[in-house]
Amino acid sequence: MATARFRFHGVLERFLPRERRGRAFAHACARAATLKNAIESVGVPHTEVALALVNGERATLSRIVREGDAVEVYPWPARRAPHEPGRPEFVADAHLGGLARFLRMLGFDTVHHAHISDEEIRRLARRERRIVLTRDRELLKCREIVRGGYVHARKPEAQLREVVARFGLVACARPFTLCLVCNVALRPVAKASILERLPPAVAASREHFVRCARCGRVYWEGSHYARMRAALDRLTDGGT
Numbered sequence: 687m688a689t690a691r692f693r694f695h696g697v698l699e700r701f702l703p704r705e706r707r708g709r710a711f712a713h714a715c716a717r718a719a720t721l722k723n724a725i726e727s728v729g730v731p732h733t734e735v736a737l738a739l740v741n742g743e744r745a746t747l748s749r750i751v752r753e754g755d756a757v758e759v760y761p762w763p764a765r766r767a768p769h770e771p772g773r774p775e776f777v778a779d780a781h782l783g784g785l786a787r788f789l790r791m792l793g794f795d796t797v798h799h800a801h802i803s804d805e806e807i808r809r810l811a812r813r814e815r816r817i818v819l820t821r822d823r824e825l826l827k828c829r830e831i832v833r834g835g836y837v838h839a840r841k842p843e844a845q846l847r848e849v850v851a852r853f854g855l856v857a858c859a860r861p862f863t864l865c866l867v868c869n870v871a872l873r874p875v876a877k878a879s880i881l882e883r884l885p886p887a888v889a890a891s892r893e894h895f896v897r898c899a900r901c902g903r904v905y906w907e908g909s910h911y912a913r914m915r916a917a918l919d920r921l922t923d924g925g926t
């Protein structure tokens with residue numbers, strides 16, 4: 687057993703009971719506990735930690751906590767540039783259907799279905815290196831989930847703003863390239879082949895259409911598209 691002093695900064699304080707916020711507190715850690723174990727035992731998932739300092743020096747989360755250590759723990763910045771090459775892909779838990787649709791709308795491959803299990807989420811995180819999005823902090827404590835994001839907001843639009851900012855998604859968004867329902871790529875389709883399915887006003891005013899190869903849904907740049915573009919532009923401007 688080692689007792690160390692912990693101080694959590696920024697958004698990480700939200701995971702703590704009120705009396706532990708804004709100050710350092712002593713915490714007795716299990717024998718041979720790593721920083722990951724200790725930080726998670728006070729309620730903060732390891733995926734939320736960007737930096738830990740022990741006695742003023744940077745430490746990895748596998749470091750063993752020793753008696754008398756002073757530990758400072760910092761979150762990821764609220765906004766950041768894309769941190770790695772390629773486009774991030776996500777898996778969203780069963781409660782985040784609205785967020786999953788918004789991410790698909792921006793062109794980010796996001797696995798989600800209403801009955802997705804924790805086991806499936808963990809498997810997708812491990813095998814496909816997907817970023818796990820959830821409001822279940824116990825799930826994010828799993829060792830096999832290397833990249834994850836705890837979603838603080840409750841409403842889908844606010845959740846999208848949070849995820850776009852945290853993972854630097856504005857620069858690599860490709861709106862309306864994925865089916866919102868199936869999460870598969872949309873392909874151009876000739877207007878003549880779908881004409882009978884279009885509302886007359888759309889048929890009269892639009893020339894370019896895309897279709898989902900799986901479910902057959904047809905998409906075009908309508909009012910929904912304009913609203914989404916406007917929302918994206920607000921994100922780009924740094925507005926909320």
Ligand SMILES: [Zn+2]
Pocket residue numbers: 865866867868869870898899900901902903
């Ligand atoms: Zn589809």
